[in-house]
Amino acid sequence: MPLWHHYHIPTTVEEALAHLARYDGKARIIAGGTDLLIDLQHTEKGAHTLDALVDVTRIQAMTEISASEGWIYVGAAVTHTAVVDSALIELQATCLVESCGVVGGPQVRNVGTLGGNVAHALPAGDGTTSLIALDAEAHVAWADGRREWLPIGCLFKGPGESAIDSTRDVLVGFRFRPCAQREATAFKRIMRPQGVALPILGCAVWLKLDDRSDHCADVRICIGPVGSIPARASEAENALRGQVMDDETIQAVADIACQTLHPRTSKYRATADYRVYMIETLLKQALPLAARRAQTGIAQAEGVGLG
Amino acid sequence: MSQLNLTVNGTAHTLNVPESRTLAEVLRYDLGFTGTKIGCEEAECGICTVHVDGVPVDSCIYPAFKADGKKISTIEGLATHDAEGEEHLHPLQQEFINHCAVQCGFCTPGLIMTSAALLNENSNPSEQDIKIALKDTYCRCTGYTSVMQAIKSAGGILRGDGPLPVNEPAVDEPTANISRSLKVPDIVDRVTGRAKFSDDYTFPDMLFARTLRSAYPHAVVLHIDTSRAQALPGVRAVLTAEDIPGENIHGLVHLDWPVMVGVGQKARYMGDAIAIVAADSQDIADAALGLIDVEYEVLGVVDNPIFAHSPEAPILHEGREDGNLLKHIKVRHGDIEQGFAEADVIIERTYHTPTTEHAFLEPECAIGVPAGFNAEHSKLTVYVGSQIPYQDRNQIARAMNLPDEAVRVRGVLIGGGFGGKEDIAGQIHVSLLAQATQQPVKMLYTRQESLLFHPKRHATVIRIKTGAKKDGTLTAVEAELYGDGGAYASLSDKVMTRATTHATGPYNVPNAKIDCFAMYTNNPPSGAFRGFGVTQSAFAVEQNMDLVAEALGMDPVQLRLINAQKVGVTTATGQLLRESVGLIDTIDKVTVDMRGGLNGSFRWGWQEGDKAYGWGIASAYKNTGLGGGAPDKSEAEVEAFEDGTVAVRTSSADMGQGLVAVLAQCAAEELGVPYERIRVLLSDTDLTPDGGPTTASRQTYMSGNAVRHAAANLREALTSVVSEEYDKPPAQLRFEEGLVRVNGTSIQFGEAVHLAKEQGIATRIRHEYWGPKTQPLGTGGDMHFAFSYATQAALVSVDLNTGAVHVEKVISATDIGRAINPLLLQGQIEGGIVMAMGNCLTESYIIENGVPWSTLLARYKMPSIKHTPEIISHLVEDRSADGPYGAKGVGEIPSINTSPAIANAIYHAVGVRVFSIPVDQDALLRAMRTGSTEVHTAWHDVR
Incomplete structure (x- = not known):
């Protein structure tokens, strides 16, 4: 059965919204399509033919990476490869390069987009985890004509369930603050060699050191999947703020994270016990790495392509 | 339909195709670039990789219209042609051949295109760079070691540093043709995209088929209503068990597997076929499946072998004396009690191994062409990549109620087998549909259907x-x-x-x-x-x-x-x-x-x-x-021609292991004819004698021996002709380098064949090789x-x-x-x-x-x-x-x-x-x- 009948390639967000409105729920946004086509073809929720796909990858506002007025802007239809190749993002939001760099293989990264990763609304989407740690905002063009910037966390309603209805609304892009002096980020994740390519656990941290350069002034940590939507590890963050960044502190923060986060056992992915071990493993990798970057100002993404 | 503009390998194309096409479909089915293979339609295997504006993508999940106005490069465009039209392979293609990084060849276009994108960016990649670039491009045959060497070597050529030496294993006593790494004869086709696998064949008026499979792992089929499917425009046939003219059964050792599960019969796993459809397009065939109504009575499920052996387990095959016990196999040797009594240490443990899947990269595909379709197809012909063509023929004939000789199985290149292409897949179904519609019918399994359907490794x-x-x-x-x-x-x-x-x-x-x-x-x-x-x-x-x-x-x-x-x-x-x-x-x-x-x-x-x-x-x-007392034989035929070439024929299968090369080497060695002059034809039940199943690591030994003996017998026949003609004792004749040499003079091998033909001596020799006798367990x-x-x-x-x-x-x-x-x-x-x-x-x-x-x-x-x-x-x-x-x-x-x-x-x-x-x-x-x-x-x- 054809999975869709018509294929539209608008060049503006307005045009895309108009297409969606015209099909009244029977058309969907497609960016890279690397998740969408598989859903349409192989899962029950996709078992009905769509009237149309609306391709947003030729809308300029959705495909650019730019920096202005203290924000880095990344269009929702920017590919993972484009994020990885961006020197700007590598330097000022390293974790995003590290998370986009482990999605799929090169063929998927060349086509799949950051917006798609977020719109898919998985509780541990690699790009999502880093965007949460970056405290990013999402720009949404709603079907009713409203345009708004929302904290990224507001987009998630449940596993695989987004606030954005991709048959009606358009996720246009993201913005976040670039890392300033003594600020840095890092992303690490744990995979298993079997089964679906979802992380057992992913972890992104944003860290700000104070002017002594060895104390944590502020921190944001996102570890997932822990709940049904991506969330910050606030107890662990609180335990770190104001503390000296040494092994002892990091162990204490990891211990608190292990005690306060309650990951679940998920079938064919991981046991809860193992995930708790991995919380410690990941924090002990990501926190010192971010601290080192914040201290040196040198941020070279690790593990790109090694997903 | 809408207009799609693509530039493929430098040539602009304007097409009117449905907007629902993927790029892989347009390339393969609308433009005929069948070098691009489809392995999964999930962006998992990477073998459909092509370049869009120079960037490698998985074409199987890339909507064709997403590429509108863009430049596409496929495997067919990689080699260059000079003014005389001569082909010059890309260094990657050359080095994949030289380093033997090609086996079945089905994934090769994807591997090469992915590698080409890497080398375009970096002609001196490290091992890590290669692993990153090819991470999601699978090969099930090579194990990738030779692939890595080939890529590095091609990089060396592109940089001007030259190729890497080939990592040849040490062998004891190489002869002219044996213990030599001679190239598989059609290897160039496998790196250029010209090699044709089942789904690469098309016939005029060809229909597309699909199988409706059981909704339950264990259920009695109570009722099947195909009327809604029959009524769908474009549907040419919907068949059920009732439409099978012969026996509704197949199986390699035990006949216990229904071709389709009929009303009143039981489906015993989710892969069981209930009905089959042939339609004008794959989309219509897919839609028709959804219109077939089946009622089931659901039965209890036997989900593991230990439960299967228990008295409470439902019985799968009624009427068997042993119930669910297919076979109790025993080895008894010596005195076990005495043995353990003598032991100082006894270790006892329990191990579990899983069900595993062959995941050959080419999903099953069969094409049936009805008898009398054209001059080339006077009998019912099935094109399939199969490990056992003669048993396919026998199983098709049984279901079609035809004598074996009324069916022809023509083997095509096999995109990996590993044991998973021994059982019947779509061979009988396409025969039924071709006969019912009197049109050629192709049945290509999706990856997901392949995963569901075919036999696995025993847990x-x-x-x-x-x-x-x-x-x-x-x-x-x-x-x-x-x-x-x-x-x-x-x-x-x-x-x-x-x-x-x-x-x-x-x-x-x-x-x-x-x-x-x-x-x-x-x-x-x-x-x-x-x-x-x-x-x-x-x-x-x-x-x-x-x-x-x-x-x-x-x-x-x-x-x-x-x-x-x-x-x-x-x-x-x-x-x-x-x-x-x-x-x-x-x-x-x-x-x-x-x-x-x-x-x-x-x-x-x-x-x-x-x-x-x-x-x-x-x-x-x-x-x-x-082994185990099973009569084990392979037949092969060797025919010599006056132009100095030799044909070798046997039905044995080459699924990438290189049997064609091995058989040609055996013939070349016995006849002293250059390897390049040997042509090997495999897997055609009309043209090649029965080499037996390609299983049990047996073909080098069995078909190798059959060819060796046939070639040796042919050499002896030619020896007697030449020795008589030139009045020399047979012992003085030597067959080497395409010549028959006698004490300093020589004649061309083809001349010897000519002499034999003139005298009415057979130059086509068939040999039936029987392996040494074995005993049952x-x-x-x-x-x-x-x-x-x-x-x-x-x-x-x-x-x-x-x-x-x-x-x-x-x-x-x-x-x-x-x-x-x-x-x-x-x-x-x-x-x-x-x-x-x-x-x-x-x-x-x-x-x-x-x-x-x-x-x-x-x-x-x-x-x-x-x-x-x-x-x-x-x-x-x-x-x-x-x-x-x-x-x-x-x-x-x-x-x-x-x-x-x-x-x-x-x-x-x-x-x-x-x-x-x-x-x-x-x-x-x-x-x-x-x-x-x-x-x-x-x-x-x-x-």
Whole structure:
């Protein structure tokens, strides 16, 4: 059965919204399509033919990476490869390069987009985890004509369930603050060699050191999947703020994270016990790495392509 | 329909095609660029990779209209042509050939296009760069080692540094054609995209077919209504069991598998066919399936072999005396009680191995052309990539109610098989639909259908008890195996027999009692899969050997050497080994390498930083040929022509292992004709005699012998003609370099053929080669006519923070008698090792109460290039007297002992032994953290 009948390639967000409105729920946004086509073809929720796909990858506002007025802007239809190749993002939001760099293989990264990763609304989407740690905002063009910037966390309603209805609304892009002096980020994740390519656990941290350069002034940590939507590890963050960044502190923060986060056992992915071990493993990798970057100002993404 | 503009390989195309097309579909079906293959439609396997504006993408999930206005490059555009039209291969294409990085060739276009994108950016890639770039481009044949070499070598050419030397294995005595790495004749076609696999063929008015499969793993079909499907415009036929003119049954050993499940009959697994549809397009055929209404009475499910054996289990096949017991296989040898009484150490453990999937990259495809369709198709003809063309013909004929001779099976290139293309897939269904519609009908399985349908490797539970004296001498082995045969017999009987007879390991075991229960269940059928049951028992045997060694305080190598089979040993099935037992040589070669000259300081395990490292060793043996008293023969025909060329014909299959080259080498060697002048035709039941099934590592030995004898007989016929004509004694004639030489003068080989023809002497010789006689299990004597042997050592690392296991290095030594084509052979070994790593570390086909969970390739990870370890492979050539030039089988032996070698290595690294695979890093880490020394669960137990 054809999975869709018509294929539209608008060049503006307005045009895309108009297409969606015209099909009244029977058309969907497609960016890279690397998740969408598989859903349409192989899962029950996709078992009905769509009237149309609306391709947003030729809308300029959705495909650019730019920096202005203290924000880095990344269009929702920017590919993972484009994020990885961006020197700007590598330097000022390293974790995003590290998370986009482990999605799929090169063929998927060349086509799949950051917006798609977020719109898919998985509780541990690699790009999502880093965007949460970056405290990013999402720009949404709603079907009713409203345009708004929302904290990224507001987009998630449940596993695989987004606030954005991709048959009606358009996720246009993201913005976040670039890392300033003594600020840095890092992303690490744990995979298993079997089964679906979802992380057992992913972890992104944003860290700000104070002017002594060895104390944590502020921190944001996102570890997932822990709940049904991506969330910050606030107890662990609180335990770190104001503390000296040494092994002892990091162990204490990891211990608190292990005690306060309650990951679940998920079938064919991981046991809860193992995930708790991995919380410690990941924090002990990501926190010192971010601290080192914040201290040196040198941020070279690790593990790109090694997903 | 809408207008689509694409520039493909430099040529602009404007097409009117449905907007729902993917780029792969447009390239393959609208533009005829069939070099781009479709392997999964999930962006998993990467073999559909093409470049869009220079960027590699998976064309199978890339909407064609997304590429509107863009430049596409496919494999067909990679080579260049000069002013005279001569083709110049791209360095990648050339080096894939030179380094033997091509086996079946189905994934090759994807590998080359992905590599081309890499080299365009970086002509001097590191191994890491290559692993990153090719991470999601699968190859199931090569094991990637040769692929990495080929890419580096091509980079060298592009940079102007020149190619890398080819890593040729050392061989004993090369002759003009034997023990030489001659190239597979059609190899250029496999790197240019010209090679045609089943789905690359089209015929005028061809229809597209689909199969409706059971909605339940165990259910009686009460009612089938096809009327709504029949009424759908574009549907040409909807057939059910009632429409089968002959017998509604097939099966390779036992006839127990319905072609379609009819009303009143039972579906026994989710892959059972209920109805088949042929329509004008694939889309219409898909839609028609949704319009077939079936009512079922759902029955209780038998989901594992141990439950299947219990009295409360529902019976799958009514009327069988043994219920769900397909076969109880027994090995009895010596006196088991006496054996254990003599033992100082007894180790008893239970091991679990999973159901695994061949995941050949070409999904099954068959095309039926009706009798009388045109001059070339006077009889019902089925095009298919099959491992057993003559049995296909017989099974089609039975269902069609036709004599065998009224059916022609024409084999086409096979995109990987590994045992998974032995059973009937769509062959009978396309025959039925072609006959019903009088049009050609193609049935291409989707990857997901392939995963659901075809027979798998048996999940096996193995309890094994091993006894040994203080000095290490084994005294007894007792074992009980339960094999999950699934819904139909397929080759279960034979596979589980091999698991049973090889359950002593390749050792001298004076007393043995082994019982195997092959059971029917409502899981997908299990059948042949490279290793044929021995992969399973070796996992248990070789870990028990290490446990015995540990209990005795003995080195694991020493224990194996003490007990290794050698000439003069009698196996547990009563076979006296008289020759060609190279096991000890394989152990020695591997051990020397593993110890690296560090006999004093060698350690089995150690820690460095966040990682623990360990070595593990395992040995194995595997029969060549059917054995067990089965008549084993292969027929081949050799025909010489006056132009000096020679044709070789046999129905045996080449699924990438390189049989065409091996057979051509045998003919060239016997006739003294240059290899390039030999043409080999395989797998056509009208034109090639029956070479028997391509299974059991038998074709080099069996068809190699058939060709060798046919060619030798032809040479003798030509000898007598030439010796008479020139009045020279036959003994003075030499056939070499395309000439017949007599004392300083010579005539062309073709001239000799001409003379023979003039005299009415046959220049087409057929030979029926019968393998040495074997005995059925339980009767003593020779159960098999040859065994290949192997030892492997694996070095693994275990991440102490995550439990993740990585295989760093594998050293292997394989006794294959004689390496007829050393590079092809090395490809079998490297590919076998990596496939076996999958068995141990990544692969498990999960079924939940009869319903497969592993319905997507995304849920069935096999090793990718990133898993490929350093592989060092040695050959041991302990000649077999009756094998061609001393050769024995090689297809399976490399894929047997890797799993236990890895498991033994994990134990040496972290002190935890893994009894169930694929290894679960989660359970392994938990064991490490809690001080437990045994893990009895695997990945699929995480829930």
